Amino acid sequence: MFAAGAIALLLALALALVRAILGPTVFDRLQAANTVGTVAMMMLAMLGFLNGRPEFLDLALVYGLLNIVGTIAVLKYFRHGDLGDPGEHVEKQP
Amino acid sequence: MSMLVDVLSWVCIVAGGIFCVIGAIGLVRMPDFYTRMHAASITDTIGAGLLLFGMMLQAGFTLIAVKLVMIGLLLLFANPTATHALAKAARARGLQPLLASGDDSSKP
Amino acid sequence: MLHLASLGVVLYAFWILLSGYFEPFLLSAGAGSALAVVLLAWRMKIVDREGHPIQMIASVVLYWPWLIKEIAKSAWDVSKIIIDPNLPISPVLVRFKPTQRSQVGLATHANSITLTPGTITVEATQDEFLVHGLTRAAGAGVIDSEMDRRVSKVEGYR
Structure with a gap:
């Protein structure tokens, strides 16, 4: 049963990679990378069940955190050209 | 009873896999960036959610299930933030969304 | 103060659930980490109704x-x-x-x-x-x- 889920995830991974290669803008590629990250997270959890090694769930958790931080970091770099930019603080509501 | 749980988790994992593939198909098929995000959010929410639920049913009441719940919460809180950041950055960069024709006049 | 205490409890519960080991050394290491994070959050002044909204949980x-x-x-x-x-x-x-x-x-x-x-x-x-x-x-x-x-x-x- 886990093998069926894993195969479906691999298919989704391949399709997301197609978008990452085609994607005309950088945002398309980032969205594809984000999807690849989510699918990889699920894949890690699946692998843990498939091999009977639940430690893989910790890896999935860390991978998810890195995925979010990575997306935001690349986005910020493309938006402001600097990772240390304060960003949106000027328009914060009082 | 355990048979029933097994069947239910089977159904959840297969359905979750199907939804993940549907979301990825949408990611390839949709015409522009903003519509692609909608397809990706299917993979992120219901696909991943059903897979996690199916795995939770297999794990039972253990620490493994707790970790799966944490992965689910992480997805639930962090993914919309990343999606919103992407959409906002794309709009700030001047990427215009493809809109349906006659948008203003024919609002329902 | 209530927010700080609840943040500490939540963080410690998070540590225990993630580790799954109940040895004295790891339990005290978890308590130390939770305390350190609470101190950092207090110094950053992000623990209030907005940063840790316990009034919304129910x-x-x-x-x-x-x-x-x-x-x-x-x-x-x-x-x-x-x-x-x-x-x-x-x-x-x-x-x-x-x-x-x-x-x-x-x-x-x-x-x-x-x-x-x-x-x-x-x-x-x-x-x-x-x-x-x-x-x-x-x-x-x-x-x-x-x-x-x-x-x-x-x-x-x-």
Whole structure:
């Protein structure tokens, strides 16, 4: 049963990679990378069940955190050209 | 009873896999960036959610299930933030969304 | 003070659940880490009604099942659109004014909209949300929606 889920995830991974290669803008590629990250997270959890090694769930958790931080970091770099930019603080509501 | 749980988790994992593939198909098929995000959010929410639920049913009441719940919460809180950041950055960069024709006049 | 204490308890519970070991050394290491994080958060002055909203916990737990039901419903609709060979989409941008007053409420509302497939919050400010909808119906569905009312109730100002 886990093998069926894993195969479906691999298919989704391949399709997301197609978008990452085609994607005309950088945002398309980032969205594809984000999807690849989510699918990889699920894949890690699946692998843990498939091999009977639940430690893989910790890896999935860390991978998810890195995925979010990575997306935001690349986005910020493309938006402001600097990772240390304060960003949106000027328009914060009082 | 355990048979029933097994069947239910089977159904959840297969359905979750199907939804993940549907979301990825949408990611390839949709015409522009903003519509692609909608397809990706299917993979992120219901696909991943059903897979996690199916795995939770297999794990039972253990620490493994707790970790799966944490992965689910992480997805639930962090993914919309990343999606919103992407959409906002794309709009700030001047990427215009493809809109349906006659948008203003024919609002329902 | 109450917020700091509850943050510490939550962090320590998080440590124990993640580690799963109950040896004295690891338990005390967890307590030390939780305390260090609480101290850092206190120095950053982010532990208040907004950064650690314990007043919302009870109502938010009641809100989640409804949100999951909504996600399932609209995910089904969007899946049907994706599988349809004609791809019957009609993307729209809609603007509307949310009724939430606090930043937490606004963030909850914006995240709920983005989490529901078919609608994505592009801009979120106090006065105006700009939402991209995959279809006209999905776009029109976010204006003065039930979600808006429910999040306002969760927020707890009325």
